[in-house]
Amino acid sequence: MTNNEVKDLIDLLDKQHPNAVCELEYSSIYELLVAVILSAQCTDKRVNIVTKKLFAVVNTPEQMAKIDIEQLEKMIFSCGFYHNKAKNIIACSKDIVDRFGGEVPSNxxxxxxxxxxxxxxxxVVYAVGFGGNAIAVDTHVLRLSNRLGFVDSDNPLAAEKALMSAVPEEYWSHLHHLLIHHGRHVCSSQKPKCDECLIKKYCKYIKEVKK
Ligand code: SF4
Incomplete structure (x- = not known):
């Protein structure tokens, strides 16, 4: 894809998804970090329901580092994978306290x-929390980067590198949100709504299906 085509692709995605921003609710970068950990294999809507109650009880790394893991598991249970997520939230909170003076590091x-x-x-934390340029590759970004022909791989790191080399840096973070929204609302894994898709002309997948 040329730079002009990439810009056109982003314009079209902007048109299709005018409100493509992070949907997780948080009031500090630490809360964002916890919400992102909880969001793996879970909807943002569910995470927001859980964090509303969770953050009312505990919302600093110092508090979280001391929480009993079973108490945390109970509070985040409905996000799925609660045991690993609780373990990771407590581990990173301890690390933030011990190694970074209680502040989430910014790089x-x-x-x-x-x-x-x-x-x-x-x-995600770097891009959304600190305004940095980064492309976080989740299942939607991975699927779309393959369907659009940026990469031919199921390896998230390969997709991240391909997108970073094809797309000007100032668009990385925004493109990440646009691809997530497109994957959630238009280009699902099993039943993509190709008739509604504004970026069809750039889709390698649809061209192959139609062959
Ligand atoms: S044309 Fe269909 S498969 Fe291609 S990006 Fe759009 S929705 Fe996805």
Whole structure:
């Protein structure tokens, strides 16, 4: 894709998804980090229901580092994978307290160095929380980057690298939100609504299906 085509693709996605922003609710970067960890394999809507109650009880790394894991598990149970998520939230909270003076670090390397924080979570926090340029690859971004022909791989890191090399840096974070919204609302895994899709002309997948 040329730079002009990438810009056109983003314009079309903007037209289709005029409100493509992070849908997680938070009032601090630490709360954002916890919400992103909870959002794995879970809807943002469900995470927001859970965090509303959770953050009323505990919303700082210092408090979370001391919480009993079973108490936390009970509070986040409905987000799924609650045991691992509770473990990761407590581990990264302890790390934030012990190594970063209670402040969530503001660069990708330090974010990724936190116990329980993977590349995707670090990228989302860096982009959404700190306004940095990053492309977090979740299942929607991975699917769309393949269907649009940016990459031919089921490896999230390969997709992230391909998108970063094809798309000007200032668009990375916004494109991440646009692709998530497109994946959620138009281009689902099993039943993509191709008739409604404004970026059809850039879709490699539809061209192959029609062959
Ligand atoms: S044309 Fe269909 S498969 Fe291609 S991006 Fe649009 S919705 Fe997805």
């Amino acid at each position: 990708i390397d330090d974010l990724m160095s936190l116990a329980g924080v993977g590349r995707k979570t670090a990228n």
